[in-house]
Amino acid sequence: MxxxxxxxxxxxxxxxxxxxxxxxxxxxxxxxxxxxxxRKVSVGAxxxxxxxxxxxxxxxSREGEATTIRGGxxxxxxxxxxxxxxxxxxxxxxxxxLWEAIPRVVLDMKFTVYS
Amino acid sequence: xxxxxKIPSRFFRWFCRRxxxxxxxxxxxxxxxxxxxxKSRRRANWLFLVEVLKLFRPGIVRSIEYxxxxxxxxxxxxxxxxxLRNFKKHRASFLINLTGLxxxxxxxxxxxxxxxxxxxxxxxxxxxxxxxxxxxxxxYANDRLAxxxxxxxxxxxxxxDFPGIKYASGTSRIRESQLSFDNQSYKxxxxxxxxxxxxxxxxxxxxxNVATVLADKSSMCISESLATTLFGNVASAIGKTIRYEENxxxxxxxxxxxxxxxxTLQFDYLLPYEVYKEENQWVTEWGNNxxxxxxxxxxxVDPGEVTSKIANYVNEKNEDxxxxxxxxxxxxxxxxxxxxTDGYPxxxxxxxxxxxxxxxxxxxxxxxxxxxxxSTAAASKRxxxxxxxxxxxxxxxxxxxxxxVESWLIALFAALVAVILAFLLLPxxxxxxxxxxSLGLSWVNTGLILAVVFICGxxxxxxxxxxxxxxxxxxxxxxxxxxxxxxLWVRKGLVIFQFTVTIALMIGVIMVHKQIRYAFNxxxxxxxxxxxxxxxxxxxxxxxxxxxxxxxxxxxxxSASSSSHNMIQQMTSTTGLEWEGKPTDEEVIFExxxxxxxxxxxxxxxxxxxxxxxxxFGADTTRVVINESALxxxxxNAEEVIGKRxxxxxxxxxxxxxxxxxFHYESIHTKVSPSFFWPQDRRxxxxxxRLAPGRxxxxxxxxQRLYSSFNPGFIFDYAFLDSSYQQLYTAEQQVSKLSTYxxxxxxxxxxxxxxxxxxxxxxxxxxxIGIRKVLGASSGRIVLVLSxxxxxxxGIAVLVSxxxxxxxxxxxxxxxxxxxxxxxxxxxxxxxxxxxxxxVTVSSQALKAAHINPSQTLKQE
Numbered sequence: 001m002x003x004x005x006x007x008x009x010x011x012x013x014x015x016x017x018x019x020x021x022x023x024x025x026x027x028x029x030x031x032x033x034x035x036x037x038x039r040k041v042s043v044g045a046x047x048x049x050x051x052x053x054x055x056x057x058x059x060x061s062r063e064g065e066a067t068t069i070r071g072g073x074x075x076x077x078x079x080x081x082x083x084x085x086x087x088x089x090x091x092x093x094x095x096x097x098l099w100e101a102i103p104r105v106v107l108d109m110k111f112t113v114y115s
Numbered sequence: 116x117x118x119x120x121k122i123p124s125r126f127f128r129w130f131c132r133r134x135x136x137x138x139x140x141x142x143x144x145x146x147x148x149x150x151x152x153x154k155s156r157r158r159a160n161w162l163f164l165v166e167v168l169k170l171f172r173p174g175i176v177r178s179i180e181y182x183x184x185x186x187x188x189x190x191x192x193x194x195x196x197x198x199l200r201n202f203k204k205h206r207a208s209f210l211i212n213l214t215g216l217x218x219x220x221x222x223x224x225x226x227x228x229x230x231x232x233x234x235x236x237x238x239x240x241x242x243x244x245x246x247x248x249x250x251x252x253x254x255y256a257n258d259r260l261a262x263x264x265x266x267x268x269x270x271x272x273x274x275x276d277f278p279g280i281k282y283a284s285g286t287s288r289i290r291e292s293q294l295s296f297d298n299q300s301y302k303x304x305x306x307x308x309x310x311x312x313x314x315x316x317x318x319x320x321x322x323x324n325v326a327t328v329l330a331d332k333s334s335m336c337i338s339e340s341l342a343t344t345l346f347g348n349v350a351s352a353i354g355k356t357i358r359y360e361e362n363x364x365x366x367x368x369x370x371x372x373x374x375x376x377x378x379t380l381q382f383d384y385l386l387p388y389e390v391y392k393e394e395n396q397w398v399t400e401w402g403n404n405x406x407x408x409x410x411x412x413x414x415x416v417d418p419g420e421v422t423s424k425i426a427n428y429v430n431e432k433n434e435d436x437x438x439x440x441x442x443x444x445x446x447x448x449x450x451x452x453x454x455x456t457d458g459y460p461x462x463x464x465x466x467x468x469x470x471x472x473x474x475x476x477x478x479x480x481x482x483x484x485x486x487x488x489x490s491t492a493a494a495s496k497r498x499x500x501x502x503x504x505x506x507x508x509x510x511x512x513x514x515x516x517x518x519x520v521e522s523w524l525i526a527l528f529a530a531l532v533a534v535i536l537a538f539l540l541l542p543x544x545x546x547x548x549x550x551x552x553s554l555g556l557s558w559v560n561t562g563l564i565l566a567v568v569f570i571c572g573x574x575x576x577x578x579x580x581x582x583x584x585x586x587x588x589x590x591x592x593x594x595x596x597x598x599x600x601x602x603l604w605v606r607k608g609l610v611i612f613q614f615t616v617t618i619a620l621m622i623g624v625i626m627v628h629k630q631i632r633y634a635f636n637x638x639x640x641x642x643x644x645x646x647x648x649x650x651x652x653x654x655x656x657x658x659x660x661x662x663x664x665x666x667x668x669x670x671x672x673x674s675a676s677s678s679s680h681n682m683i684q685q686m687t688s689t690t691g692l693e694w695e696g697k698p699t700d701e702e703v704i705f706e707x708x709x710x711x712x713x714x715x716x717x718x719x720x721x722x723x724x725x726x727x728x729x730x731x732f733g734a735d736t737t738r739v740v741i742n743e744s745a746l747x748x749x750x751x752n753a754e755e756v757i758g759k760r761x762x763x764x765x766x767x768x769x770x771x772x773x774x775x776x777x778f779h780y781e782s783i784h785t786k787v788s789p790s791f792f793w794p795q796d797r798r799x800x801x802x803x804x805r806l807a808p809g810r811x812x813x814x815x816x817x818x819q820r821l822y823s824s825f826n827p828g829f830i831f832d833y834a835f836l837d838s839s840y841q842q843l844y845t846a847e848q849q850v851s852k853l854s855t856y857x858x859x860x861x862x863x864x865x866x867x868x869x870x871x872x873x874x875x876x877x878x879x880x881x882x883x884i885g886i887r888k889v890l891g892a893s894s895g896r897i898v899l900v901l902s903x904x905x906x907x908x909x910g911i912a913v914l915v916s917x918x919x920x921x922x923x924x925x926x927x928x929x930x931x932x933x934x935x936x937x938x939x940x941x942x943x944x945x946x947x948x949x950x951x952x953x954x955v956t957v958s959s960q961a962l963k964a965a966h967i968n969p970s971q972t973l974k975q976e
Contacts (some may be wrong), residue, residue, distance in 0.1 A: 027149075043142055044169035047135070050176045066141070067146050068116050073141030114330035 323369025522576025671814030725773030
C-alpha cells in the first residue's frame, strides 16, 4: 500500500493527464486544472510535480511537435504508465474504503446542520 | 508570436536545467501568448515574471556541478598542462620563440621606461596646468626666430598689467659660479629668481618660508646636498654667510630639497633676482633681451587669450619697434615640443619618443611573427594531436582556446625573463641614456606589461590557433596535409615584412651614425683640437694685459686670446648695425663678437679677403671684420666690402677690413648667423688658449698656477673645445646608441625567426634531400636549392625597404641645416648585409642537412 503513495496535487495532475488522454503537456494540464477546479496552478508547481511523478515512474514523457506559438520549442507530452494507473487505483480504493467506514450518523448530522 | 520579456527569459535560461529548458521555454512562451491576449501588456509581463520566479525551485534549477565556469577552469588547467608538455617536447622551437619574445619584451620594457621618464619631465610641478614660459618671436629681414630670451623687466610688468597672471618671475640664465665658505670653494650651478618663483614651481623648501625666503637682497637658498657639503648638515646652514664669486656675501635663508632628475632646471642655489638687476644694468632696459620669464595664470584663465593680449606688449614699451611678438608656451610641454623653425613650433624631442615607441612596436610585432611562422610551419607535427582531439569530440572553439593559452603562457614566460633581464641591464641602460631610471613595478607598469603580454599572445597565437585547428581529422589521419598557396603566402609575406622592417631600421641607424660623424668631423671653420676655454674671473679683466703676457709666455701655450664667446653658443646679438644701402625699414640681426688680435691665430680661422686686426696697424678699435653670412646679408662681394664704413648703435663708426670664413657657433642644426668681430676691452668673458700637442697636462697645471696667482681662492674651471662641442650632440648620440642597440636586436630576432623556419623546412625536406643525393646532387647544389627560396624572400624585402627607408631618412636629415649625403653605398650595403645574414642563417641548416647520409633518411618506411 505504502508503495503507491501520492499526494493530493499529484493525484489531481495524474487524473487530469488521464482526462486529456494523449494531449497532456504543461500548458494543457494547467488550463484543464484551472478550468475544472477553479484553482490557480503555476507552471513551476506543475512542472516540479510532473518531474516528481516521472521520477516515481507514474508518468512517462515523449517529445512532441514544435509550434510557432511556442517560439519553435517542442511540447513534452506526458501519459500515465501502468504503475501510475495502479497508484491511482490504489488511492481511489483507499478513499472508497474510508468513505464506507464513516458511520452514517455522522453524515446525517452534518447534512441536517447545513440544510 | 510575441516574444516574452527579455530579462526574465534570460534569467530563466540561466537557471533552468538543460534537459528541461526547451520544453519549459516553450510552455512559458505559450503561456505568455495567452496572457498577452487576455491582459494588458504590463500585467502580462508581470505575471510572466511571477511564473518564472515560481519556477526557481529545486528540481528545475540546474545543479552547480554543470556551470561553465567550472569547465572553463578545468579546461584551463588542462591547457596549461598540455602547453607545458608541448614546450618540453618541442624544445627547440620553444627556445627560439622564448628568446625572440624575451628580447622583444626586454627592449620594449626599456623603451617603456625611457618613454615614461621622458614624458614625466617637468610634470612634477603641482601648478603644472597653469605654468607658462613667456617666449618671443623676433622678426628680422633675414631671420624669424623664437627665443626664450626676454627683457629682464618683463615679468614684473606683466604681473601688474594683466590680471589673468597670478605669479610671474624673471630668472637669470643658469650659470656656474664659485661659492666659498670657510676657505673652501666649490663651483656650483644656480640662478637668480624672483620671490614668486618658489610659489610657482614645486621646488619645496626644507627650511624657510616660501614667501620671505628670497625677499632680502642678501639672502640665498641652497640645496640640501650643497648645505651638507658646505656645513655638514642641513640644520646648521641657516644664517651662515657664503662668499659668492669672491666678491659678494649672501646669507643662507632657506634650504631646498634637491632638484629631482626629471626637472630641466637644475640648480644648487637660488639668489634674489633684484641682485641680478642691480649688477647688470642692461637687464632693466626694454631693448635688451636675456633673462627668462615665467608666469602662472589664475585657474580657468585661457592662455590663448592672454597670449593675444600680451603679444604686442614689448613693442609698445619699445615705442618704435614692431619686431617682437610675445606668446605663452606651456612650461612642461617645452621639453618635448621645444623646437622652432623660423619661429613656428616644429616638434622636438617628441620625435625621438615617437621613434622609440615605433621601434618597440616593430620589435614586438617581429617577435610575434616569429612565433606565428614557427607554429604554423610545425603544423604537421601537431596535426595528429588536433586530429585525435577532434575525433574524440573537441570543439574547434576549445582547440583554438588551447593554442591561445599556449601562446599566452609563452608570452608570460618571456615577460618574466624580460623583467629579470631588464633588472640586470638597467644600470647599463641608465649609463647610455644618462638617466637614473628604476624599474619600479608599479601598478601602471605591471598593468602595461600584462597588457602587452595579452596582446602579443593574442597576436602571435591567433593565426596558428585558427590555422592548426581547421584541419579535417580524416585528412590528417590519411596523412596528406597540403599547405595551400594562400597559407604559404601568409608565411612568406610575414618573412618579407620582417626583413623589410629590419633592413629599413638598419639603413636608418647607419644614416644616423653617418650624420653624427659628419657633424663631429665637419670643418667648423676653425681648428677645435687642443683648444681650452675658461672664464675671465676675478681680477683678470682688470689686469688683462699682464695676465695674457704671462699666459703667452707659459711653455706649451701656442697662442691665447680674449673673446666674448665661448665658441659653442651664440651669446649676444644686435640689430644696431647700419651700412650703406641697408633698407631703412628693415631690422637685420647680427651676432656681436668681441675679440682681440690673437683670436684668428688661436682658433686657426681663415680669411676670405682683407686682413685681421693687428697691433702693427695701430688704432684697430675703429675697424671691424665680418663673416661670409654677413657679407651675403649686406649684399656686397668679398672685395668691394673692404674699406666700407658701417655704423653701430649710432655711436661707433667702423671700417670693414676683412671677411672671415663662416664658422659654427652651435650644433649644425642651425645655420651660421651673420656676425661681426671687433676688438673691445669690455665684456671679454672668455680666455681661449691653444695648447701645443703632447704635454697638455703640464701646460694646464702651469696655466692653473697662473690663474690662481691672479685669483686666489678661485677654482680653475676649464673645458676642451672639442669635448664641449661633442656635448652639443648629446641627444643625437644617445639616440644613435640606443637605436643601434635596438636595431641589432631587431636583426637578431628576425634572424632567429628565419633560422627556425629554415630548420623546419630542412627537416620536412630530409627525404627530398636524401633522394637528391642518391641521384647525385652535390652538397653545394643542395644548399643552393634550400637557400634559394629564402634568398628570394629577403631579396623582395630589400627591394621594398629601400624606397621606404630612403624617404624616412631624407625627412630626418631635413632637420639639419648641414647634412651628410645620402650615399647609395649605405643602401647597397644594408641590402647586401641582410642577404648575407640570411644566407649564413639558412645555409648553416642546409649544410647540416646536405651532409646527412641519405641511407639514414631514406631507410625508414
